[in-house]
Amino acid sequence: MVTRSPAVNRPRSIGRSVPKKDAAAKVTGAALYVDDLSPEGLLHGATVRSEIPAGRITRIEFDSAFDWSQVTIVDHRDIPGNNCIALIEYDQPALVENEIRHADEPILLLAHPDREKLQQALRAVKVHCEPLEAVLTMERSIACARLVHATDNVQKRFLIQRGDLEAGFARAHKIVEREYRVGHQEHLYIENNGVIARMEADGSLVVEGSLQCPYYVHKALMHLMGLPAEKVRVVQTVTGGGFGGKEEYPSMISAHAALLARKSGRPVKLIYDRMEDIAATTKRHPAIVRHRSGVTEEGELVAQDIDVIMDGGAYVTLSPVVLSRGILHAGGPYRCPNVRITGRAVATNTPPNGAFRGFGAPQTLFAAELHMDHLAESLGMDPLEIRRRNLYRLGDVTPTGQVLRESVSASECLEKAVKVSGYVKRRKALDAANRKALARPAGKGPRKVRGIGLSLVHHGAGFTGSGEVKLASIASLDLSPEGRPRALAASTEIGQGTVTIFSQMIGDALQVSHDLVEVAQPDTLRVPNSGPTVASRTCMVVGGLLSQAAADMRARLLEFDPRGWSDDRSFRKLALRHLKERGALRIDRQYQPPSGIEWNDDTYTGDAYGVFAWACNVIEVEVDLDTGDARPVEVVTANDVGKAIHPRLAEGQIEGGVSQALGWAILEELRWKDGRVWNQQLTNYIIPTSMDCPPMKVIVVENPYSGGPFGAKGVGELPMDGPAPAVVAAVRHATGQWMDEIPISPERLLEKLARLEEALT
Amino acid sequence: MKIRCRVNGVSREVETPPMVRLLDMLRETLRLTGTKEGCGEGECGACTVLLNGQPVNSCLVPACHAEGASIVTVEGLSKRGKLSPLQEAFLHGGAQCGICTPGMLMAAQALLQENGAPKEAVIREALAGNLCRCTGYVKIVEAVREAAKVTRAAAAAKKPARKKKAAGKEKAGGKQKPAMKKAARKKPATSRGKRARRA
Ligand code: FES
Ligand code: FES
Numbered sequence: 001m002v003t004r005s006p007a008v009n010r011p012r013s014i015g016r017s018v019p020k021k022d023a024a025a026k027v028t029g030a031a032l033y034v035d036d037l038s039p040e041g042l043l044h045g046a047t048v049r050s051e052i053p054a055g056r057i058t059r060i061e062f063d064s065a066f067d068w069s070q071v072t073i074v075d076h077r078d079i080p081g082n083n084c085i086a087l088i089e090y091d092q093p094a095l096v097e098n099e100i101r102h103a104d105e106p107i108l109l110l111a112h113p114d115r116e117k118l119q120q121a122l123r124a125v126k127v128h129c130e131p132l133e134a135v136l137t138m139e140r141s142i143a144c145a146r147l148v149h150a151t152d153n154v155q156k157r158f159l160i161q162r163g164d165l166e167a168g169f170a171r172a173h174k175i176v177e178r179e180y181r182v183g184h185q186e187h188l189y190i191e192n193n194g195v196i197a198r199m200e201a202d203g204s205l206v207v208e209g210s211l212q213c214p215y216y217v218h219k220a221l222m223h224l225m226g227l228p229a230e231k232v233r234v235v236q237t238v239t240g241g242g243f244g245g246k247e248e249y250p251s252m253i254s255a256h257a258a259l260l261a262r263k264s265g266r267p268v269k270l271i272y273d274r275m276e277d278i279a280a281t282t283k284r285h286p287a288i289v290r291h292r293s294g295v296t297e298e299g300e301l302v303a304q305d306i307d308v309i310m311d312g313g314a315y316v317t318l319s320p321v322v323l324s325r326g327i328l329h330a331g332g333p334y335r336c337p338n339v340r341i342t343g344r345a346v347a348t349n350t351p352p353n354g355a356f357r358g359f360g361a362p363q364t365l366f367a368a369e370l371h372m373d374h375l376a377e378s379l380g381m382d383p384l385e386i387r388r389r390n391l392y393r394l395g396d397v398t399p400t401g402q403v404l405r406e407s408v409s410a411s412e413c414l415e416k417a418v419k420v421s422g423y424v425k426r427r428k429a430l431d432a433a434n435r436k437a438l439a440r441p442a443g444k445g446p447r448k449v450r451g452i453g454l455s456l457v458h459h460g461a462g463f464t465g466s467g468e469v470k471l472a473s474i475a476s477l478d479l480s481p482e483g484r485p486r487a488l489a490a491s492t493e494i495g496q497g498t499v500t501i502f503s504q505m506i507g508d509a510l511q512v513s514h515d516l517v518e519v520a521q522p523d524t525l526r527v528p529n530s531g532p533t534v535a536s537r538t539c540m541v542v543g544g545l546l547s548q549a550a551a552d553m554r555a556r557l558l559e560f561d562p563r564g565w566s567d568d569r570s571f572r573k574l575a576l577r578h579l580k581e582r583g584a585l586r587i588d589r590q591y592q593p594p595s596g597i598e599w600n601d602d603t604y605t606g607d608a609y610g611v612f613a614w615a616c617n618v619i620e621v622e623v624d625l626d627t628g629d630a631r632p633v634e635v636v637t638a639n640d641v642g643k644a645i646h647p648r649l650a651e652g653q654i655e656g657g658v659s660q661a662l663g664w665a666i667l668e669e670l671r672w673k674d675g676r677v678w679n680q681q682l683t684n685y686i687i688p689t690s691m692d693c694p695p696m697k698v699i700v701v702e703n704p705y706s707g708g709p710f711g712a713k714g715v716g717e718l719p720m721d722g723p724a725p726a727v728v729a730a731v732r733h734a735t736g737q738w739m740d741e742i743p744i745s746p747e748r749l750l751e752k753l754a755r756l757e758e759a760l761t
Numbered sequence: 762m763k764i765r766c767r768v769n770g771v772s773r774e775v776e777t778p779p780m781v782r783l784l785d786m787l788r789e790t791l792r793l794t795g796t797k798e799g800c801g802e803g804e805c806g807a808c809t810v811l812l813n814g815q816p817v818n819s820c821l822v823p824a825c826h827a828e829g830a831s832i833v834t835v836e837g838l839s840k841r842g843k844l845s846p847l848q849e850a851f852l853h854g855g856a857q858c859g860i861c862t863p864g865m866l867m868a869a870q871a872l873l874q875e876n877g878a879p880k881e882a883v884i885r886e887a888l889a890g891n892l893c894r895c896t897g898y899v900k901i902v903e904a905v906r907e908a909a910k911v912t913r914a915a916a917a918a919k920k921p922a923r924k925k926k927a928a929g930k931e932k933a934g935g936k937q938k939p940a941m942k943k944a945a946r947k948k949p950a951t952s953r954g955k956r957a958r959r960a
Binding site: 017025026027031032033036188192238239240241242243273274494497649655657688690693696 | 796
């Protein structure tokens with residue numbers, strides 16, 4: 001019976017680009033996002049927010065001319081549990097009681113059956129306040145202009161030390177010191193934040209909505225509502241983009257919808273419009289990074305002294321973890337024996353900054369990469385050469401003392417990107433062309449110059465240090481009533497392909513097609529806590545658990561019937577027989593740390609990550625000397641992801657991440673006025689369109705990791721890390737100007753160019 | 762006000778206040794929730810539908826402009842459960858989170874109706890009013906090109922049959938009315954154009 005042998009080998013689906021499983025519903029309009037749901041008796045909710053960044057509420061006035069009879073009004077006194085959004089610390093209130101700590105902070109909630117009337121009600125509320133001095137910048141926070149957090153405005157501090165800094169500087173031939181700055185970035189998922197909440201007859205609460213981490217919301221709601229775990233149910237609806245922006249914020253909006261639903265006894269839909277979403281939700285942390293480092297005459301990095309400051313905003317939220325990843329990447333992918341890295345997250349009276357693709361690493365890697373270019377320049381060395389001399393190789397040691405034992409691809413990514421882009425030749429050719437363009441006087445036709453720049457980055461895979469161990473994620477696999485293997489995990493599909501790659505991994509392990517595999521909708525009532533969908537961990541960690549569970553299931557089914565199965569039909573037959581004769585089959589798998597990984601949270605030493613992913617970006621930019629426009633014209637990006645489970649989806653992650661990074665580098669800038677976001681619209685907060693995004697050559701490098709399923713290391717965040725410094729390097733090459741602050745807006749670039757022309761004349 | 766129009770080939774009579782947005786008429790009154798809202802101000806293109814064959818941002822069009830018009834939404838792209846070549850092409854990476862996809866498909870459909878073999882630059886220009894934050898547009902542009910190719914190949918395979926169908930379609934279009942206001946008509950956008958407007 002050869003054909004029925006369990007050893008039969010189906011063509012593997014891993015490494016093949018099968019159709020994306022959730023796409024069919026998305027191209028027909030059948031996929032239901034939260035705003036597409038309208039349960040019976042629905043009320044619409046809205047939020048009354050602070051208009052000033054700091055102050056005390058003195059009085060809330062409700063216009064007596066307005067008919068309030070149909071409006072549900074909620075304030076902090078309606079909170080049955082604790083008035084906080086439970087996260088790392090419990091410092092952020094769901095609704096302001098007295099002190100306002102940032103603009104657009106939630107104060108009151110309103111609900112009404114009619115959206116028009118609701119808007120009128122919003123206008124009929126007036127919050128009177130007594131303003132306090134607002135601390136709006138990192139500098140003012142550090143100077144303790146006013147205390148807004150603890151005794152020094154510092155939310156979190158870190159220190160990493162290795163070697164002897166003084167001895168390192170003593171060996172240096174050149175020492176370069178510089179400061180780099182990056183600004184806020186808005187996630188700008190095209191679907192705004194939104195949820196629907198309802199109370200069930202048995203007093204339990206159900207929240208469904210657009211979110212990345214069902215169990216974060218679950219925890220926050222338990223604390224807020226004073227409900228036991230089994231009385232809170234959180235369900236993810238089809239989610240229109242996250243990028244970290246739906247990591248912690250959905251706990252807040254869910255809390256609000258829940259309070260309105262509890263008070264009104266009706267389902268409440270709370271959906272932000274674009275202006276509210278931009279003004280009130282989290283952003284990427286702005287950062288100031290100072291580098292002082294030394295190199296020998298041969299270009300060997302011998303000392304790095306780095307100070308990182310991030311603006312945490314008004315509450316702690318996730319800033320300590322973002323800062324942690326930031327400082328752990330602050331040295332760049334380079335070996336250096338003598339290092340000191342200090343980090344501070346400081347509090348300001350601005351909306352809390354939060355998770356955003358890359359999670360602190362893009363900020364510090366931006367500085368590290370630019371600084372490498374400055375060091376090269378101080379030696380008269382090519383940026384490529386200084387990287388070749390210092391990049392991490394197998395066996396090198398990071399600032400935390402981690403020995404890089406496997407899957408180190410800095411060199412491979414660099415060389416591949418350099419070769420495909422023709423970097424060396426192109427750089428020379430552009431030099432010549434630019435000299436001509438620069439010679440042309442202003443006003444005599446367009447003066448455009450081009451430059452090419454590169455960057456090299458690493459990105460720690462999964463949670464930092466002991467994060468995964470503490471989390472102890474569980475993922476499960478069972479048989480559905482139809483006899484299909486069904487994945488049960490809280491990991492969410494936010495467009496990146498979770499459902500498809502899980503199906504591929506499970507299908508291969510069970511030797512059935514990926515189509516047969518079901519992936520259950522993340523619903524805290526049904527799925528175990530497989531941890532949040534963050535840190536590029538879904539494929540590597542949760543995918544790993546599911547692959548193991550699938551191997552177990554295969555063994556269990558073969559034990560039940562050694563004749564096994566040869567295709568999907570015979571699998572289902574056997575599975576149905578198992579369900580009938582032996583009952584349910586469910587395998588739970590819990591995370592076990594790979595052996596040999598040691599991390600010390602107190603000293604910040606040891607293996608910060610199981611492994612790193614690597615990337616090199618080579619970007620060519622055209623600069624219009626008269627308008628100050630910098631336009632990326634070509635991107636070559638080489639990314640080592642360990643193993644691309646689904647090559648096209650991996651490419652899609654890279655292309656999307658690169659374009660988001662290009663936006664951050666050139667176009668995207670939040671402007672503030674009196675502590676409020678001034679540009680809250682898509683008309684004035686500008687993200688890349690199809691005409692702004694250049695063609696991209698994506699090179700997927702596969703250097704497998706022994707601790708990841710099929711070698712995978714994750715791909716979500718890596719592409720966000722490298723493009724910005726490569727763009728700045730290209731602008732420097734094109735114009736001779738260093739842009740140590742991004743975005744490179746036309747205003748900033750023109751100012752630099754004007755200064756140059758002044759100096760020349 | 763009563764509005765008579767054809768939506769995805771079916772005649773409808775809709776009772777709605779005249780100044781309600783076409784987007785709300787479609788999503789709320791007709792329960793066609795495939796059309797999405799991303800900004801409500803004509804910038805993102807998630808709400809794109811075809812109004813008398815032209816792509817418009819339905820968040821900027823008052824419902825009264827639909828009177829006598831023919832409207833096609835994403836729900837009208839597949840015929841009897843069979844995906845159109847364009848939808849089929851988007852299954853391979855063109856749709857990530859999918860929230861921009863309905864609008865993207867409608868803008869691309871409008872392009873392909875006018876130009877059966879668009880070049881990359883032409884595709885990028887046609888889609889520049891539709892924002893996507895997930896894909897970097899690479900796989901979207903590829904999908905449009907692929908759909909054009911498949912459609913051309915299919916047309917070449919059965920030319921005579923196609924002629925008849927096209928003739929039928931014209932009749933079904935009904936009374937044509939250039940009802941759209943200028944502001945609603947989609948215009949291509951680059952960041953630079955927008956910046957100029959902002960300044
Ligand atoms: S919703 Fe964004 S353009 Fe209409
Ligand atoms: S696929 Fe998510 S916005 Fe385009």
